[in-house]
Amino acid sequence: MARLPIDAEEIIAKFGPSLHMPDREGLPGRDEPDTIVETHCCFCGMQCGIKLLAKNNKVVGFEPWMEFPFNEGRLCPKGVLRYMQNNHHDRLTTPILSKPGVGFEPVSWDQAMEKTILEIKRIQSQYGNDAFAMLSGVSLTNEKSYMVGKFARVALKTKNLDYNGRLCMVSAGAGNKKAFGLDRTSNNYTDLEKAEVIIVTGANVSETFPTLTHWIWRARDNGAKLIVVDPRVIPLARTADIHLDIRPGTDSALFGAILNYMVQHDMLDHDFINNYTSGFEAAKDAVKDYSLEWAEEITGTKKEKIEATAKLWGKASTSFLLHARGIEHHTKGVENVLSCINIVLASGRIGRPYCGYGTITGQGNGQGGREHGHKCDQLPGNRDIENPEHRKYISQVWGIDEKDMPGKGLSAYEIIEAIHRGEIKGLLSICFNPLISLPNNNYVREALEKLEFYAGIDFFLSETLRHANIVFPGSLHEEEEGTVTTAEGRVVRIRKAVNPPDNARPDTEILIEIAQRLGAGDKFPYKNSEEIFNELRVASKGGTADYYGITYEKIEKNMGVFWPCPDLDHPGTPRLWEDKKFKTPDGKAHFNAVEYHPSKDPVDDEYPVILTTGRVVSQYLSGSQTRRIGKLVQQFAQPLLEIHPTLAAQYGIQQDEEVIVTTKRGEAVFPANIVETIREDTVFIPYHWPGKKSANQLTSGHLDPISKIPEFKVSACKLTPTGNIAVVDKYSEAYKSS
Amino acid sequence: MAQSYKVQQEFFVDMQRCIGCRACEAACAECETNGHESMIHVNYVDRAQTIQTTVQVCMHCDDPVCANVCPADAITKDEFGIVHSANTSRCIGCSNCVMACPFGVPKKMEKYDLMMKCNMCYDRTSVGKKPMCATVCPSGALFFGTREQMEKMRPNSTPVNKFIFGQETVETKVNLMMPKGSTELKVF
Numbered sequence: 001m002a003r004l005p006i007d008a009e010e011i012i013a014k015f016g017p018s019l020h021m022p023d024r025e026g027l028p029g030r031d032e033p034d035t036i037v038e039t040h041c042c043f044c045g046m047q048c049g050i051k052l053l054a055k056n057n058k059v060v061g062f063e064p065w066m067e068f069p070f071n072e073g074r075l076c077p078k079g080v081l082r083y084m085q086n087n088h089h090d091r092l093t094t095p096i097l098s099k100p101g102v103g104f105e106p107v108s109w110d111q112a113m114e115k116t117i118l119e120i121k122r123i124q125s126q127y128g129n130d131a132f133a134m135l136s137g138v139s140l141t142n143e144k145s146y147m148v149g150k151f152a153r154v155a156l157k158t159k160n161l162d163y164n165g166r167l168c169m170v171s172a173g174a175g176n177k178k179a180f181g182l183d184r185t186s187n188n189y190t191d192l193e194k195a196e197v198i199i200v201t202g203a204n205v206s207e208t209f210p211t212l213t214h215w216i217w218r219a220r221d222n223g224a225k226l227i228v229v230d231p232r233v234i235p236l237a238r239t240a241d242i243h244l245d246i247r248p249g250t251d252s253a254l255f256g257a258i259l260n261y262m263v264q265h266d267m268l269d270h271d272f273i274n275n276y277t278s279g280f281e282a283a284k285d286a287v288k289d290y291s292l293e294w295a296e297e298i299t300g301t302k303k304e305k306i307e308a309t310a311k312l313w314g315k316a317s318t319s320f321l322l323h324a325r326g327i328e329h330h331t332k333g334v335e336n337v338l339s340c341i342n343i344v345l346a347s348g349r350i351g352r353p354y355c356g357y358g359t360i361t362g363q364g365n366g367q368g369g370r371e372h373g374h375k376c377d378q379l380p381g382n383r384d385i386e387n388p389e390h391r392k393y394i395s396q397v398w399g400i401d402e403k404d405m406p407g408k409g410l411s412a413y414e415i416i417e418a419i420h421r422g423e424i425k426g427l428l429s430i431c432f433n434p435l436i437s438l439p440n441n442n443y444v445r446e447a448l449e450k451l452e453f454y455a456g457i458d459f460f461l462s463e464t465l466r467h468a469n470i471v472f473p474g475s476l477h478e479e480e481e482g483t484v485t486t487a488e489g490r491v492v493r494i495r496k497a498v499n500p501p502d503n504a505r506p507d508t509e510i511l512i513e514i515a516q517r518l519g520a521g522d523k524f525p526y527k528n529s530e531e532i533f534n535e536l537r538v539a540s541k542g543g544t545a546d547y548y549g550i551t552y553e554k555i556e557k558n559m560g561v562f563w564p565c566p567d568l569d570h571p572g573t574p575r576l577w578e579d580k581k582f583k584t585p586d587g588k589a590h591f592n593a594v595e596y597h598p599s600k601d602p603v604d605d606e607y608p609v610i611l612t613t614g615r616v617v618s619q620y621l622s623g624s625q626t627r628r629i630g631k632l633v634q635q636f637a638q639p640l641l642e643i644h645p646t647l648a649a650q651y652g653i654q655q656d657e658e659v660i661v662t663t664k665r666g667e668a669v670f671p672a673n674i675v676e677t678i679r680e681d682t683v684f685i686p687y688h689w690p691g692k693k694s695a696n697q698l699t700s701g702h703l704d705p706i707s708k709i710p711e712f713k714v715s716a717c718k719l720t721p722t723g724n725i726a727v728v729d730k731y732s733e734a735y736k737s738s
Numbered sequence: 739m740a741q742s743y744k745v746q747q748e749f750f751v752d753m754q755r756c757i758g759c760r761a762c763e764a765a766c767a768e769c770e771t772n773g774h775e776s777m778i779h780v781n782y783v784d785r786a787q788t789i790q791t792t793v794q795v796c797m798h799c800d801d802p803v804c805a806n807v808c809p810a811d812a813i814t815k816d817e818f819g820i821v822h823s824a825n826t827s828r829c830i831g832c833s834n835c836v837m838a839c840p841f842g843v844p845k846k847m848e849k850y851d852l853m854m855k856c857n858m859c860y861d862r863t864s865v866g867k868k869p870m871c872a873t874v875c876p877s878g879a880l881f882f883g884t885r886e887q888m889e890k891m892r893p894n895s896t897p898v899n900k901f902i903f904g905q906e907t908v909e910t911k912v913n914l915m916m917p918k919g920s921t922e923l924k925v926f
Contacts, residue, residue: 024773031770061768064873075874080764206757210876217755217878221892235757238789617759631767635760645786655786677789 002427002454002467005098008691008738014103015461016090017623017736019630027087029055037497038065041079042139042477043620045361045487046070046211048079049559052478052497059086059478059497069559070189070488076210077618077632084629085476086498090460092473093502104461104471109503109513112470116428117517119453119469120156123426130406133160133415133424137431138168138369141482141494143532144507145365146380146539147524148430149373154398154523155515159406160424163374164432164621166412168325169366170375170707171333172359178334179341179590180576181583182544183382184367185358186350187320188488188562188574189215194222194354195320197312201229201340202251202326202713203360206236207617209324209487212360219320227309229254230326231612232642232684233677242309245679246299248612249599249714251327255339256287256596257295258310262346263287267314269348276580276588283342283591290596298596300679313343318354325362326614329712331600333704338592345589351577361487363621364477368485371545372536376409380536381543390543397539399523411708413438413701419447430457430474430507435464436622436690439699439710440665457510462624463690473504480506481529483555488574490560491550508532541566544583599714600702603681607663607716609647610682613695619688627688627735638734639693640673642684643719648674653721656728660720661685663698671726683717691737743818743864746884749872750897751795752915755879756780758791762871762880769859769870775847777823777856778871793879795871796821796843796856797901798911804835804844804855812853819911820860824853840903840925896920
């Protein structure tokens, strides 16, 4: 059983999180580094260019990389301090084995491998191959993502592989495939520059993708009108021309009403709709009753502001619509995405300069990772694991019989549910910390405790991995060569700056050895990352995400290549759809009929307040890396409950007072931060923290029926003030809460 | 080295763009001469009411009050208009400069008994690079470049470097971006 071997506090004392704080003089060797490596940040989908300074096999500092075209040296605080994850005292440097009552003990690689293989074989022979699942993540490079996908299907022979992108871009991916037949943002961000109108919805750009702020301001300098849709006055909303502070979960009502307004006032591109799209009539009919008054009632936002938005959008000659998790983390995440696409298609403003649309991919390799590897229903090249032709092609590339290719497996949260049901007994994870990032995480913890065997690969012992029986010390972003695909669809080079320290190993080597020991070594003959990438190129060839024409050399020469890039002479495709030939079966862009549906956990008399969650600028996702970097931790040291003064007054809540937040899943206590920058009916908690400080103790596991994304953004809650005033300063130990 | 200082390059601060991310503080603190303290300061105006932050960098005054009031001659202005941080061998930690600066820039670092402030990354700017804060700023709230570049990039704003505090007029090397056509900022 995968329970903690000893108390969490004892594990934390040895493996962290602990804070890496800089010495006053900086890290030794920074002034005279051995190497200066042009690579990218390890965090969000912007994948900003950065130079890492390395000395004696340690990353000791950074320098801005001025020449990289997207960010030209610009960085956020996470990027500036990302180098502090290297050379960290929490780093796992040897395989460890969990011993009940004792803790984690170092073991040899051979012992760790032997035990893992024994358990995989035992579980699979006893319960079937699919009873051993794998969870992965898209902070991994394309090479690792591709390898994980192949490893799970070919070596582990399980269908149950999924990834943390399930919490990120899947609603957008599913929506884009329905509408365009392809899952990628349609434009690179230079197309923002002369967009007349920009809508940013459900995307806290300045905190989650800070360097994208520059491109939005470039447009504003050129006269663009900026419309921000968010229940909070996020930094980008503060100066926006229009801020639509809608009630969480009402996005499709807003965009439905805007589409209806465009229809009513004939703000449509009829030529585009007639020649290049299908489904317009049904989409139009679905919103025919969505008046401005109705939208005001549903969204809780003034109809005048909605009308002003519809007018700006309807009359613009160029535009860009961006969205992110704010509209996607819903049981109707796909519908929300489609409601946005509908107003883009109605305007006809796509496939032309400064006419753009796209989701902002959250994770570093959210884009490439989902195309080539570890999504439970996909094969490389964005292929469908249930499509006979696709299965046949990839089976041939992988050198396996097509009948041995597993079918569609369970999605990430469904894997947790299947563990609960006793259907999945074993788990291998890499680059995923579901105990922080999945909703209703007490339920997730119970699932982990039911596993008969759990092994993980990671560089730090995450909260989730405390439950593991075996942990293999893997590699950081800067410890292996590779590529990632940015939120723009630009494939860039990740360069190795240092080797994994001590007895840690590159992730790819670990997977290869497990594959060898499982008897599939001949399918993983790679000598280096480039060989993996070259196989990925072939595997993606002919798929919608076609990388065949992209080589390491070409990426380096051009500072990135945009896919699709089907042959070696092809320059890549920064802007999609210029030929108006969409990748749907009929070659047209599809409108989809989107009716507004309420969220699955609506407020009621018992739970009268809407709880929504999100991020802060100094932390990244589950915080496995950023909760160990001292200055980032201190910048926002603990999760605070953002609450409007009117709502706070109703409950008599004081500034910094600890408030019990209760949902149907459980309760947790957070100090109140009383601010006017949030709707009166909504409270907000950022989710990066663990244990008792985790917002995901409260969120629900309701899933979108298509994308299987959980509904993080809307939970009904009640608030109970405690009378205790918390100390809110930079010294909080929330970062290591158990 | 000083010959490489690009005199035509100026520093511009555009408060409306500040997103409060503190990348500037993190990057500034990386400089080993600062002892991992930031010399640029981001503050909320009033978090209860707004998410607005301000960012304060040394304005490098033409006639620097901090240097004028220093009893130890620890603060000097060089030929390029950079007002340098206190000379560590001279500074007596009296805090005259801290109290005199109209922008609230110099900070007394108690643990070092020393005034420390921004010197516009002299180690970088003197070899033709941009200051670290203006290099990393992701929103353009901080920019280092020529006046012509700025005029072309941001036609809706005007750089202002004349500040009126009551009867006192202070002109600075650092510019503040103001609404188009502005010529000065009056602080009463």
